[in-house]
Amino acid sequence: MIFPIVGRRFLQFLPVVIGVTFITFLLLNLLPGDTAVAILGTSATPASIALLRRQLGLNEPLLVRYWHWLTHALSGNLGHSLITQQPVTTVLAQRVPVTLELLILAFLIALVFAVPVAVLAARQPKGIIDRLSATAAMFGLAIPNFVLGLVLILLFAQHFHFFPATGFSALGSGLGPNLRSLLLPALTISFALFAAYSRMLRADMMQQLAQEEYVITARAKGVGEPRILIRHVLRNSLFSLITIVGVNFGTLIGATVIVESIFALPGIGSLLVSAVYNRDVTVTQGVVVILAVVTVTVNLVTDLLYLVLDPRVRYGSL
Amino acid sequence: MAVSKVLPPALAQRVGKFRQTANWRQSLDVWVPAGILVLLVFACFFGPFIASVPGPNAGSLLDARLPLFSPGHILGTDAIGNDLLSRALYGGRISIEVGLGSMLIGFVVGGSLGILGGYRGGILDIVIMRLLDMFLAFPSIILAFVVATFLGANEINVIFAISFFTVPAFARLARATTLQLRERGFVVATRLLGSRERDVLMRHVVPNVIPSLMTYGLLTVAIAMFIEAALSFLGLGIPAPQPSWGSTIASGQQYLSDAPWIVLVPSVFLFIAVASLNSLGNALRTRIESH
Numbered sequence: 029m030i031f032p033i034v035g036r037r038f039l040q041f042l043p044v045v046i047g048v049t050f051i052t053f054l055l056l057n058l059l060p061g062d063t064a065v066a067i068l069g070t071s072a073t074p075a076s077i078a079l080l081r082r083q084l085g086l087n088e089p090l091l092v093r094y095w096h097w098l099t100h101a102l103s104g105n106l107g108h109s110l111i112t113q114q115p116v117t118t119v120l121a122q123r124v125p126v127t128l129e130l131l132i133l134a135f136l137i138a139l140v141f142a143v144p145v146a147v148l149a150a151r152q153p154k155g156i157i158d159r160l161s162a163t164a165a166m167f168g169l170a171i172p173n174f175v176l177g178l179v180l181i182l183l184f185a186q187h188f189h190f191f192p193a194t195g196f197s198a199l200g201s202g203l204g205p206n207l208r209s210l211l212l213p214a215l216t217i218s219f220a221l222f223a224a225y226s227r228m229l230r231a232d233m234m235q236q237l238a239q240e241e242y243v244i245t246a247r248a249k250g251v252g253e254p255r256i257l258i259r260h261v262l263r264n265s266l267f268s269l270i271t272i273v274g275v276n277f278g279t280l281i282g283a284t285v286i287v288e289s290i291f292a293l294p295g296i297g298s299l300l301v302s303a304v305y306n307r308d309v310t311v312t313q314g315v316v317v318i319l320a321v322v323t324v325t326v327n328l329v330t331d332l333l334y335l336v337l338d339p340r341v342r343y344g345s346l
Numbered sequence: 347m348a349v350s351k352v353l354p355p356a357l358a359q360r361v362g363k364f365r366q367t368a369n370w371r372q373s374l375d376v377w378v379p380a381g382i383l384v385l386l387v388f389a390c391f392f393g394p395f396i397a398s399v400p401g402p403n404a405g406s407l408l409d410a411r412l413p414l415f416s417p418g419h420i421l422g423t424d425a426i427g428n429d430l431l432s433r434a435l436y437g438g439r440i441s442i443e444v445g446l447g448s449m450l451i452g453f454v455v456g457g458s459l460g461i462l463g464g465y466r467g468g469i470l471d472i473v474i475m476r477l478l479d480m481f482l483a484f485p486s487i488i489l490a491f492v493v494a495t496f497l498g499a500n501e502i503n504v505i506f507a508i509s510f511f512t513v514p515a516f517a518r519l520a521r522a523t524t525l526q527l528r529e530r531g532f533v534v535a536t537r538l539l540g541s542r543e544r545d546v547l548m549r550h551v552v553p554n555v556i557p558s559l560m561t562y563g564l565l566t567v568a569i570a571m572f573i574e575a576a577l578s579f580l581g582l583g584i585p586a587p588q589p590s591w592g593s594t595i596a597s598g599q600q601y602l603s604d605a606p607w608i609v610l611v612p613s614v615f616l617f618i619a620v621a622s623l624n625s626l627g628n629a630l631r632t633r634i635e636s637h
Contacts, residue, residue, distance in 0.1 A: 047480040055496065170621035172572055174579050175595060175613040178602055186603045282487035286576055290599075300488065301580060304495045312492065319488060 041328050048320040049101070049313075053094050056309045101317065107310040109303075116314040119299065124318070126196060127284055127295035133207075133214035134280070135273075138221035145222075146229035147257055153234060161226055168223025173283050177216040177290040184212060194292040213291040217283045221276065228272050232265040233257070240264070267334060274330030278323055375629040379622035386619055390438035400429040402436040402589040411605040422607045425597055430611045433589040438615060440501060440590050444574040445567040447505040452512025452566060457559055459513070460520025461551060465528055465543075475521065478514035486511035490573050491582060499585050504577060508570045519562055523555045557634055564627035568620045575616055591616045 064080040065072070081087055085096060100107065106116035149158040184190045191212050197205040237243055237257075242264075246256045285297035292298070296315055303311035393399065400418075405427030412423040421431040459478070463471040481489065486508075493507035527533055528551075536546050577583030578592030586593070591612040598608025 043476065044480055047476070051480060052492075055492065166621055166625070169624055170568075170617050172575055172579075172613070172616060172620075174576060174592075175609065175616070178595075178599060178609055182602050182606060278482075278486065285488060285491065286580070289580060300491070304492065304582070316488070316492065 038328075041324060044324050045321055046098070048324070049098065049317050050094060052313055052316045052320075053097060054090070056313055057090060057093070097313075106314040106317070109311050110308045111306050111311075116310055119311060120296070120314055120318060123294060123296045123299045126293055127288070127297060129206075130210055130214055130217070130284060130288070130293065130295060131280060133210055134217035134221065137214055138218040138225055141218075142222045142225035142229060143262075146226045146233065147262060149226070149230045150233035150237065150261070151253070151257055158230070161230070165223035165227045168219045171219070173216050173220060174286050174290055176219055177213065177287055180212050180216055181290070194290075196291075196293045210293075213287045213293060216287050216290075217280065220283070221280065224276060225269065225272065229265055229269050232268045233261050236261045236264055267337060270330055270333055270337075274327050277326045281319055281323065376626065376633075379626040379629070382618060382622045383626065386438065386615075386622070387442060390435050390442060393435050394432070399432040399435065402433045403428055403587055404432075405429060411601060411608070413605070414607050414611075421611045422605075424594065424608045425601055425605070428589075430594070430608065433594050434591065434612050434615045437589040437591045437594060437612060438619070440584055440588065441571050441574055441616070441619065444501065444505050444508065445571040448508035448512050448570045449563050449566045451505070451509040452516040453559060453563055455509075456513040456516030457520045457555065460517035460522075461524045461547065461555055463517070464521035464524030465547060465551060471521075474517070478517050481510055482514045482518070486569070487573050487576055490577060491580070494577055494582050499577075499582055501584060501588070504574055504583050507577075508573050511573070512566050512570065515566065516559060516562070520555050520559060523558050524551055527551055527554055561627050561630045561634060564623050564630070568623035568627070571616065571619060571623075 064077045064084060064086060068077060068080060085093060088096070097107070104117060106120070108115055109119060112119075145157065145161045149155070149161050152158060181194075185192060191208055195209060197209050240261075242260060243256060246260055251260075281297075284295060285300060287293075288295045288297035289301050296318065300312065300315045300319075302308075303315060405423055407427050409419065409423050409427035411425060412419050412427075414420070414422045416422055419429050419431070421429075421434065424430055424433065456478075459474050463474040489510050490504070490507040493510055494504055497503040497506065533546065533550050536550055541549075574583055574590070575592035575595070578590040579596045581593070581596065583592055584590035594612040595609050595616075598605065601608055
């Protein structure tokens with residue numbers, strides 16, 4: 029019963045990934061500017077430009093070039109950077125772990141705060157914690173992350189000197205400095221996440237409390253209110269949290285572009301910014317492909333997780 | 347009542363109901379953010395004509411980094427002496443134009459595609475939704491970022507770039523609402539009575555899809571303003587001589603400890619705009635949902 033659904037999901041996954049890469053390819057290649065001129069500079073002779081164009085395969089039709097790129101990409105070759113000549117996969121391999129660590133940290137911080145706050149807010153609607161968290165959420169959703177990042181730098185790095193303002197020290201050079209360099213950027217990202225998660229989770233818990241029969245059953249057999257909230261309602265509400273995490277993932281990736289630029293972190297987001305500035309088409313494409321594939325995969329995984337966790341979905345009764 | 351002439355019938359009916367049932371205290375959550383937004387739009391577009399404000403680029407280096415409440419510059423000046431109030435007001439124009447522009451493109455194009463796909467179903471629906479899904483697979487800001495850079499940074503292109511996000515988002519919502527409406531009694535009845543498809547769509551489906559699109563539209567304007575500010579902050583949005591909230595914030599970045607107000611003033615404007623749009627959208631949504 030579960031396998032046909034998984035199979036159908038995978039079949040939808042492939043066309044989206046191919047479509048996304050094709051659109052990117054089209055977009056980057058139809059735009060004005062000649063890649064060969066970009067590499068050699070405007071002072072190059074027409075002969076050498078023509079030679080390089082032939083070497084890069086730029087004279088081939090667009091569809092043929094996309095096919096070449098796709099088959100190479102599938103065998104793990106994303107081409108070479110037009111600026112530094114490094115293989116794109118090597119560059120990505122250096123950058124991806126930084127972003128991954130940042131995202132995981134931001135995600136954990138957001139969850140650690142959002143879940144207890146949501147439970148306490150749902151326990152006493154319109155109570156002090158509910159009102160405070162509503163206000164915090166309003167700020168979290170309306171303060172742009174680049175402003176929040178700058179404020180955090182001003183407060184904690186320049187004023188109190190708790191954290192380094194910018195820069196990154198790798199995990200290899202010790203966990204302490206590594207976490208110190210990532211904490212401010214992770215906090216910047218997690219504030220908006222906290223706002224979204226805590227409000228959604230609270231709303232879902234309130235709805236379950238008001239409508240679901242299992243809550244009535246639990247109350248009727250004398251289960252205490254805190255236990256109902258945590259063992260029964262929270263467990264069910266976590267499903268919708270998983271959905272939100274999946275839906276919000278795109279926003280999360282978008283935030284890394286900004287935050288990595290502000291805090292000068294050598295992640296995939298700042299790589300994209302510099303590649304776009306330098307018109308480095310191959311690197312831009314590599315980053316976009318990775319991001320698109322990851323986003324689509326996350327959506328797929330959240331759908332499947334739903335399937336695994338909720339028996340009602342699995343047996344088709346919902 | 348005048349309202350019923352301007353608004354589509356389905357929405358006018360809701361507004362009417364809301365007028366009857368709600369007293370003024372309960373409707374504060376609508377009027378406060380709506381009032382702030384009207385004030386903000388008025389200040390940005392007409393403020394410079396009413397009170398004399400120096401031009402957004404008319405500052406001199408002698409006045410650089412004046413603090414808040416300086417004579418002649420109420421909100422201070424930026425790193426090269428431009429008046430921050432003036433930059434915030436003129437930047438607000440751009441922010442509002444970009445927000446409304448990309449929302450309207452999403453509303454009209456995305457809304458039509460979604461209604462058409464949802465109502466007709468079949469292969470058309472599949473093609474439209476799969477195509478739009480590809481754009482939704484991109485994080486919105488990265489899509490806007492790539493499109494804006496390669497189209498060239500100016501206001502119109504920023505609007506187009508953000509529309510790559512708003513069109514699929516509106517289409518999804520319009521399609522979901524249409525799918526529900528298609529099976530409702532009054533739509534089925536009209537169809538069975540032999541009305542032309544165009545009439546069913548224009549008279550019965552579209553007016554009932556519009557209210558949910560409109561509340562979502564407010565949230566979309568907020569997101570679009572956010573993306574515009576982020577693009578301009580990264581130097582990929584509104585080009586240099588034109589003031590924008592995002593680029594003004596970026597210009598204050600290096601003077602953060604000496605002159606924090608350069609970052610603060612445009613940030614507060616952006617915050618007020620986005621927070622009001624979000625609260626208004628949420629307040630209207632809970633009202634429409636509860637009816």
